Amino acid sequence: MEQYKKMLESKMKVRFHDCDPFNHLNNSRYIDYIITAREDQLLDNYALDIYKLAKEKGIGWVAAQTQISYMAPAYLMEEVIVQTQLIACSEKSLLLEAFMWNADKTILKAVMWAKLVHFNLVTQKSHRHSEELMQFFKQIVSPLSLEMNFEERLKSLKQSELSMNPSANPVAGK
Numbered sequence: 001m002e003q004y005k006k007m008l009e010s011k012m013k014v015r016f017h018d019c020d021p022f023n024h025l026n027n028s029r030y031i032d033y034i035i036t037a038r039e040d041q042l043l044d045n046y047a048l049d050i051y052k053l054a055k056e057k058g059i060g061w062v063a064a065q066t067q068i069s070y071m072a073p074a075y076l077m078e079e080v081i082v083q084t085q086l087i088a089c090s091e092k093s094l095l096l097e098a099f100m101w102n103a104d105k106t107i108l109k110a111v112m113w114a115k116l117v118h119f120n121l122v123t124q125k126s127h128r129h130s131e132e133l134m135q136f137f138k139q140i141v142s143p144l145s146l147e148m149n150f151e152e153r154l155k156s157l158k159q160s161e162l163s164m165n166p167s168a169n170p171v172a173g174k
Contacts, residue, residue, distance in 0.1 A: 008041035025074035037082035061116035
């Protein structure tokens with residue numbers, strides 16, 4: 001059985017057209033950057049082409065819920081690191097967790113959870129994952145050590161960031 005990385009990572013540069021008048025990455029663009037990074041990571045790390053699946057098999061995933069916390073601003077022309085991982089999977093849905101960091105991963109800029117529902121493009125209804133997809137997800141899922149909601153996860157991340165760097169202000173910025 002192939003061993004897959006569970007936490008995927010890629011670099012992106014904050015561009016002018018994605019920024020607000022303060023040269024901060026616009027709030028809505030954080031989601032775009034994270035989803036774009038995840039799409040590239042799936043292809044690069046797992047050879048999973050979600051567009052090919054949609055075209056050839058008529059299946060995909062739609063966002064059912066997105067939760068995001070903006071921890072610190074990402075600035076114009078700044079290089080950021082986007083990390084993503086699958087933290088839960090079920091017959092019909094996935095829960096993605098994503099982090100956006102500064103280039104050396106010392107400042108957490110954003111945390112996002114996205115619940116994605118498996119969708120049949122022909123019937124326009126939610127759809128069960130195939131056994132093949134479920135087996136794949138079981139290989140890449142990285143469940144949290146404790147069951148928690150998004151707010152509890154943020155609290156634990158802020159506490160761990162403060163314990164690693166007591167002078168850090170994890171809620172600085174936007």
